[in-house]
Amino acid sequence: MSHLTLKAVRKSYGSVEVIKGIDLAIKAKEFVVFVGPSGCGKSTLLRMIAGLEHISDGDLEIGGKRMNDVDPSKRGIAMVFQSYALYPHMTVRENMGFALRFAGVAKDQIARQVAEAARILALEPLLDRVPKELSGGQRQRVAIGRAIVRNPEVFLFDEPLSNLDAELRVHMRIEIARLHKELQTTMIYVTHDQVEAMTLADTIVVLRDGLVEQVGKPLELYDDPANQFVAGFIGSPRMNFMAAKVVEAGAGTVTVALTKQGNAHVTLPLTASPAIGSDVTLGVRPEHFGLAGAGDADLAVDVDVAEHLGATSYLYANTGTGEQLIIEREELRNETGKENLTVSVRAANSYLFDNSGQRLR
Incomplete structure (x- = not known):
């Protein structure tokens, strides 16, 4: 299986630069997820790897070979799109084998490769059906099977589960994770859903505005975010952020005072020494809020809605001063909303960011 390397890769449309210099190394057999908000450049980057978008500058290497000017069909990749794009008049068997037949592969070899892909994806009972006779999840599995039969070096997935309902998305996430474990192939997956990223990835690449914000294993990004953007993007529900001012270092x-929380003080263990009086x-x-008196600072809040x-x-x-908080507590399942509550902040489980959004450590 092939490793993949991006070296100072850029993409511009006229004077507008959408990928602004990305360096990334993806190991052979690794499952890497590109995640980020809409417009961050994740799908554009995937299409550049596929050869569907021209690379304006920098180098793409697959298996150690420069691929910038290599035809997409010769890069050893297969791509699964958000749209199933199945031929409606063809059976599942014919849809899965179409690319091989178009490439002139022998019929017996096509039959073997389609049969193996159908086995892997549990599509054997459906091989003689046409797309209109399939569910959404079954159609997506056929689209994935169409990629598997090509025996690619690298699989590319561009938000393949976006058209599925919530329950089916969960099922297909498990199917794709199982598929990677069985095939042991390099996979790159694009999504805006950080839950998908956390579930599937060996490595997550967090993108924003055409740049990489952080690369790491899912729990590394959750436990040790590099900046406020990553801290807020990775995790569901998102991290709470409260305005503060440095009062001692x-x-x-x-030690910081929570300026919208009655100046409650929290002292954090940090090597950094931000200036006294600076905004942070x-x-x-x-999940890191405690019950009253169990942490380093108590906060009085009004519960608007309880989601059990x-x-x-x-x-x-909310705290009555405009700051909204989400509190996860198993002990508070009897809260119904429109109630007053006191919770505590634990300094050991808190993060501090400067006014540019960078993490203070």
């Missing part, structure tokens, strides 16, 4: 600790942002994940999901509950609250 030194000797390995920084304190980040707290929903069975094993856990999310409380959507």
Whole structure:
């Protein structure tokens, strides 16, 4: 299986630069997910790897070979799109084998490769059906099977689950993870859904405005975000952010006052020494709030809405000063909303960001 390398890759449309110099190394057999908000450049980057978009500058290498000017059909890749794009008049068997037949592959070899892909994807009972006789999930599996029969070095997925309902998306995520484990092929997957990214990826690449914000394993990004953007993007519900001001710094600790929370003080263990009086942002994940008195600073909040999901509950609250908080607590499943509550912030589980959004460590 092939490794893939991007070296200072850029993409411009006229004077507008959408990919602004990306360096990335993807290992052979790795499952890498490009994630980010709409317009961040993730699909454009995938299409550049596929050869569907010209690379304005920099180099793309697959298996150590420069691919910038190589025809897409000769790059050893297969792409699965958001749209199934199946031929409506062809059976599942014919749809999966079409590219091979078009390439002049022998009929017996096509039959073997289609049969193997059907086995992997549990499509054997459906081989003689046409697309209109299939569910959305079955159609997506056929689209994936059409890619598998080509035995590519690299699989590319461009938001393949966007057209499916919530339950089917969960099922197909599991199917794709299982597929990667069985095929042991390099896979690059694009999504705006960070839950998909966390579920599927060996490595996540977080993109924003054509640049890489952070690369790492899913839980590394969750536990150790490089900046406020990554901290807010990775995690569902997102991290809470509260305005703060530095009131003391030194000797390995920084004390901040939460300026919209009655100046409650939180002292964090940090090597960085931001200037006294500088504005910063304190980040707290929903699950890291404690009950009153259990942490380093208590906050009085008004619960607007309580979302009970069975094993856990999310409380959507405000502090009366415009800051909205999401609090996850198993112990608070009896809250119904429109209630007053006191929660605590634990310094050991908090994050601090400067006014540019960079993490203070």
